[in-house]
Amino acid sequence: MxxxxxxxxxxxxxxxxxxxxxxxxxxxxxxxxRCRSRPPAVIAPRRRGRAGPGMAEGAAGPGGAERYFTRWYKPDVKGRPCEDFCVLQHSNRICVITLAEAHPLLQSGKTIKNINYQISANCSRLQNKVSGKSKRGAQFLTELAPLCRISSSDGEEYTIYSCIRGRLIEVNENILSNPALLQEKPSTEGYIAVVLPKFEESKSITQGLLTQKEYEEVLLKRRSSAS
CATH class of the missing domain: 1.20.5 (Single alpha-helices involved in coiled-coils or other helix-helix interfaces)
Incomplete structure (x- = not known):
């Protein structure tokens, strides 16, 4: 028995x-x-002083973010040369918006003066309130929806765009107090925002974006034309 x-x-x-x-x-x-499969910014909300969602410090190399995210690129957004953005897409649909390596803000000699998530008189990305599994209250973004505006010490201002459609899950408030993160660790602690595409659109959000190989070809063409 x-x-x-x-x-x-x-x-x-x-x-x-x-x-x-x-x-x-x-x-x-x-x-x-397993930890590596946890959706960023959903299971583990962002905390101050912590690395970006689902990514560890220095995660750009093998064994880091590259293992869990697919990189997609949007170059020359709105016809502005070299204003390129990167979308790190996780297998669970979560997308992390970052600056691409060729963006002017990441070039030598640039110093970030101010980052502003207030995109209009009536809309601030900092006021984005998300609740529940269905992410109620999240601001909806189109591909060209501005996320924030960044000004540099040389007087230039750059608008950062979503590049994909979806709900705004969170913005990175850490870069407000420490703008250097955006330049030093753009793919990890210096990310801009986290966006969740609609389920029915999750397979089509990368249309119009470039793969990493295609983006590298764009960079080669730029160097050739500049020389």
Whole structure:
């Protein structure tokens, strides 16, 4: 009798363990039971002094963000030369908006003077309030929706755009107090915002964006024309 009870316990525990190891009990498909599969800024909200969503410091190389995110690029946004942006797309649809490496703000000699998430008199990205699994209250963004405006010490002002459609999950308030993060760690702690595309649009949001290889070809053409 005791042996029969032990066998029943094993039958009950084993399926539960498999559910946890595959996706976590009650989390639903795609959430993942391992740390590397956790959706950024959803399971682990951003805290001050912490690296960007789902990414560790120095995560640009092998074993870092590249393992969990696919890079997409939007060059020359609104016809402004070299104002390029990068969209780091996670497998769970979460997208992190960052500056691309060729953006003027990341070039030598540029010093960031001010970052402003107040995009109009009636709209501030800092007032974005998100609640619940359905992300109620989140501001909806189009591809050319401005996220913030950044001014440099040489008098230039740059508008940062979403580049994709979706709901604004969070903005990076850390760069307000420490603008240097944007230049020193643009793909991690210096990210701009986190956007969640609609489920039905998740497979089409990269239309109009370039792969990393295609973007490298754009950079080569720029260098050739400049020389």
């Amino acid at each position: 005791l042996q029969l009870r032990e066998e029943k316990k094993k039958k009950k525990v084993l399926p539960y363990f498999r559910r946890v190891s595959r996706g976590g009990a009650g989390r639903g498909p795609g959430w993942g039971g």
